[in-house]
Amino acid sequence: MFSRLLSRLGLFAAPLFALVAAGCSKADLTVRQSTLDPKGPVAQMQYDVFMDTVWLVVVLFVLVGGLLVYAVVRFRSRPGETAAPIVEEGHGNPLVEIGLITASIGALVFIAVPTLSAIWYTDDVPAESVPKSKLSAWYGQPLDKAVAEQVLEIDVIGKQWWFRFEYPQLGLTNDAKHSVPNEMVIPKGVAVRINLRSEDVIHSFWIPKIAGKVDLMPGRKNRMWIQADQVGHYYGQCAEFCGDSHAYMLFRVEVLEPADFAKWVAAQKADAAPVAAGSKAEQGKNLFAAKSCVMCHNVGGHFGAGAFGPDLTHLASRKSLAGAWLDNRDPKAQRALEQTSPLGTEASVPVDRATFKANLIKWIGSSGIAAGADGQPTKDVKPGNRMHYYKMFNVAGLRETHQKLTADELDALAEYLLTLK
Ligand SMILES: [Cu+2]
Numbered sequence: 001m002f003s004r005l006l007s008r009l010g011l012f013a014a015p016l017f018a019l020v021a022a023g024c025s026k027a028d029l030t031v032r033q034s035t036l037d038p039k040g041p042v043a044q045m046q047y048d049v050f051m052d053t054v055w056l057v058v059v060l061f062v063l064v065g066g067l068l069v070y071a072v073v074r075f076r077s078r079p080g081e082t083a084a085p086i087v088e089e090g091h092g093n094p095l096v097e098i099g100l101i102t103a104s105i106g107a108l109v110f111i112a113v114p115t116l117s118a119i120w121y122t123d124d125v126p127a128e129s130v131p132k133s134k135l136s137a138w139y140g141q142p143l144d145k146a147v148a149e150q151v152l153e154i155d156v157i158g159k160q161w162w163f164r165f166e167y168p169q170l171g172l173t174n175d176a177k178h179s180v181p182n183e184m185v186i187p188k189g190v191a192v193r194i195n196l197r198s199e200d201v202i203h204s205f206w207i208p209k210i211a212g213k214v215d216l217m218p219g220r221k222n223r224m225w226i227q228a229d230q231v232g233h234y235y236g237q238c239a240e241f242c243g244d245s246h247a248y249m250l251f252r253v254e255v256l257e258p259a260d261f262a263k264w265v266a267a268q269k270a271d272a273a274p275v276a277a278g279s280k281a282e283q284g285k286n287l288f289a290a291k292s293c294v295m296c297h298n299v300g301g302h303f304g305a306g307a308f309g310p311d312l313t314h315l316a317s318r319k320s321l322a323g324a325w326l327d328n329r330d331p332k333a334q335r336a337l338e339q340t341s342p343l344g345t346e347a348s349v350p351v352d353r354a355t356f357k358a359n360l361i362k363w364i365g366s367s368g369i370a371a372g373a374d375g376q377p378t379k380d381v382k383p384g385n386r387m388h389y390y391k392m393f394n395v396a397g398l399r400e401t402h403q404k405l406t407a408d409e410l411d412a413l414a415e416y417l418l419t420l421k
Contacts, residue, residue: 032235032338032345033208039346040228042122042211049118053111060107122211125151125225129191134258138187138265139170151225152192154184158203158216158238160386161245162310162323170265174307177298178269181310182324183252187261188231196222204240207253213239228255232346233319244384250324271301272313272420284416287409296387299420309387315420319351321359322382328356353418360414365405 038044077083135152136143155166155173165180166173172180186192196205198216206212211226228234238249256264275281285302288294296309315321319328327334330352341347366380367387379385405413 033237035208037209039209039230039232039234040211040226042224042226043207043209045118045121046211049114052114056107056110122224124223125191125193129227134187134190134262135169137258138262140262140266140269143169152186152190153195154186154192155195155197156184156205156216158196158198158200158205158242160200160243161238161249161382163203163205163238163249163251164310167265170269172265172268174311177300177304177311178313179311180268180314182320182322183254183318184236185254185256185261185264186226186228187258188255189227189229190258191225191227194224194226196224201242202240203238203242203249205236206239207234207236209234210236210253212236215240228253230346231255231257233348234346236324245323245382248323248325248382250320252320252324254319267317268314272299273301275416275419280412280415281419282416284412284414287413288416291405291409291413293413312417312420316356316418317421319348321356322363322385325382326359326363328352328359330355357414357418360417361410364413365410 035043035047035050038047129151135150138152150169153167153169155168157164157166157174162182163184164174165184167180172178194205194214196214196216197220198218201218203216204213205216205224207226210228211224214222214224216222232255234253234255236251236253238246238251240246242249275285288297288299289303294303294305296306298304298306298311298313300311300313320326321328328351329349333349333352337347337349338345363381367382367385368379
């Protein structure tokens with residue numbers, strides 16, 4: 001009887017165990033967006049709270065489940081036994097009741113202490129991390145000492161469906177025509193305060209291996225801090241449903257050695273280099289002005305009007321495109337590296353020019369800027385994306401026509417954008 005019970009239990013338990021075992025190999029836990037592979041103090045703190053809770057719940061599960069199984073087995077009716085009389089309802093055992101209430105409170109306190117301290121810890125940069133920053137060096141000129149000893153501040157602005165990053169202390173802002181879209185770059189081992197805002201709806205900022213998630217709310221400034229302890233390439237994601245292309249609203253975090261970070265800042269502040277006269281790129285640059293791209297995009301040194309879409313001044317220095325949805329590296333080489341690298345996904349292969357160009361053509365050609373075969377805007381890459389399609393008046397008859405880009409025009413635009421290092 002008892003063994004039959006056990007084998008029945010086993011029938012249910014076996015596939016469950018198989019599932020758990022299959023889902024939990026070490027490689028699976030260190031995938032691109034894994035909270036179980038923390039790479040900085042904030043993520044580590046969040047992981048620790050999670051594990052505290054898991055262990056407490058495991059203990060409770062074993063205790064309660066064990067008592068239940070014991071009661072079922074011990075008090076089962078045996079063959080030949082007459083049915084036991086139903087136990088009369090009584091007040092119960094006060095000692096057991098008080099014990100259980102005390103144990104429940106104890107369990108809650110056990111979870112509350114690390115949870116509350118983690119909430120305080122993740123809210124703002126702890127005092128001991130403050131004097132480490134080297135803002136003056138990164139800014140390229142001496143700063144006031146009071147300013148120089150502040151932590152590095154990054155303003156993160158959520159838009160449908162991409163992130164804009166601004167570094168107010170370093171002069172990399174949208175107002176200064178030098179904002180950084182889609183790929184946030186930070187120095188290794190330095191505390192960074194993140195100020196979160198939204199220019200439209202609610203978004204949420206999340207880099208599973210480094211920290212998160214905190215919401216970006218319209219009309220409100222939220223705050224968190226991060227620090228990454230390993231150089232590398234990390235994957236982030238909007239974690240609050242924000243419309244059609246929410247699932248495509250990714251971003252990247254590039255963690256550099258402080259010296260490389262200083263070089264990156266200097267490069268970002270430079271204007272775009274002039275394009276060679278008579279080149280395909282020059283043709284693309286002219287199209288960029290003629291085909292309304294300038295209305296939404298800034299290219300420092302070339303055009304300076306657009307602020308609605310991402311700043312493209314240093315587009316060609318980025319590893320991804322369109323809210324980090326399209327990867328400009330060789331995807332096969334990157335996957336292979338991620339599977340073999342002992343560090344997991346932190347290593348990154350360099351950008352592949354052919355992949356980058358194909359992505360640009362795919363993006364511009366399907367963004368609604370170019371009309372599809374039926375004359376209607378196409379939006380394959382990111383459904384509903386805000387890179388709009390303009391209806392133009394054609395000179396001959398002042399009739400509305402759709403903005404169409406030929407394959408040659410797309411090629412020229414891509415060649416131009418690829419010069420924006
Ligand atoms: Cu979203």
